[in-house]
Amino acid sequence: MKTTELTCIVCPMGCTLTVTRNEEGEILSVEGNTCPRGVPYAKNELLHPVRTLTTTVKTANGKLLPVKTDKPIPKESLFAAMEKVNRVVAPEGVKIGDVLLADLFGANLVATADLR
């Protein structure tokens, strides 16, 4: 038996999670979460942590456009993803939610604002 303490980052509540695993590393229990989302978070965090990437891309009109991955990507891919994102140039007329780059480590890169 082995216990690990984690801070849940799913929402700003930041619950302290206590995860108990057996000798084989199998997760036996997750405690301390105030909502159901804490459990999959704890499992992911110990087995394969993921993060949503938020950054900006260049645009046709010279301004910056905020973007995000539409779902979390593997944590270790964040810098590799940044390199790809930094080569994207958003065309004119991009609207909030438009996909700017497909299949970025399993997610889509989408605009989080209209390009004005």
Place this chain on the structure above:
Amino acid sequence: MKKDLVIIGGGPAGLAAAVAAYDSGIRDILILERDTSLGGILQQCIHNGFGLHRFGEELTGPEYAARYEQQVQERGIESLCGTMVLSVSPDKTVTAMNKQMGIFTLEATAVVLAMGCRERPRGALNIPGTRPAGIFTAGTAQRFVNMEGYMPGKEVVILGSGDIGLIMARRMTLEGAKVKAVCELMPYSGGLNRNIVQCLRDFDIPLYLSHTVSRIHGKERVTGVSIAKVDERLQVIPETETYIPCDTLLLSCGLLPENELTKSAGIPLDGITGGATVNQNRETALEGVFACGNVLHVHDLVDFVSEEAALAGNAAAAYIKGNAPAKEIALAVKPAGKVRYTVPQRIDSAKEEVTLFFRVGSVADNALLTVKCGDKVLLTKKKRRMTPGEMESVRLSPALLSEANGDLTVCVE
């Protein structure tokens, strides 16, 4: 020009107040915004974490702002951007100016103050050393990186572990800078736990608690900073001083409600929050003038700003229509023990439930919250941990309020 409702500030508070007032039947509304577009500080907060309470999903700042902008547009609520408000007088005359209209005045029936807050600058921190380039508040750096497209520097030290500082530690790292340290004067972080994890630990950025920047070095540009441990009285311990070479220092040392206009209207402020003193509907001591969002007290989450702004917007609408609730009681709400302040600071109607917001001044483990009227305990509540970084709240029911026959004390021990 006459206006039913003038809203000063087009950030999350101003937008939510406008929508709420409109939905309460007010049509003659004008939002005045200093920046070139609506949305306020959310526009530069490109990270996610907004909207979980309000919309039940995790949005980035621009997405959250867009939801409210859309609501404002759908309702045809009027706004003027690039417009600076110069003063608000005690008779609710708002003087403003912009490039197209020059200086103009608005005679408002009601005013909502939603000007937000500013960051504490270097000048207010008394850091010894030289005055080179390369020192920015975290929010200024955030605007440079996320909106203007400039990187403020390559090797960064951050003073203060408020959320903006933590978010910028990650942002600068992702954009290729090396963040060498985050120093926090207090023995605990001022930011959310999730940000310590996902902004610092994820990138192995060290957080030094009970540390401060004791000297800034460099002539033209920052060349480094000295950091040192502080004692219980927050004084630098000289022998612990170490030098960190860097070209940039970011300051995330607290936010100050921006109340120059509030003062010009002669509205009294709370010495702790830096915002106006208000009743449960966020009405200031000047009838018909309401305040909400970070201009009133600094919030942790924009969701709570929107909620508070809706309260103020609805109350402003009721005031304009002449059906504001009668002020049948006058209870002052006073902080005690570890509670630093409460909002609202007074309650003048017991008709509806009132949610009191407060912050503690230092960490309270196994905290016991009591709401008292004189010696009579009206309510107690336990919480495992309360920290200054997280705003707490307690609900007071009409039944509970009707039991109170004098000032209320909110205490955490």
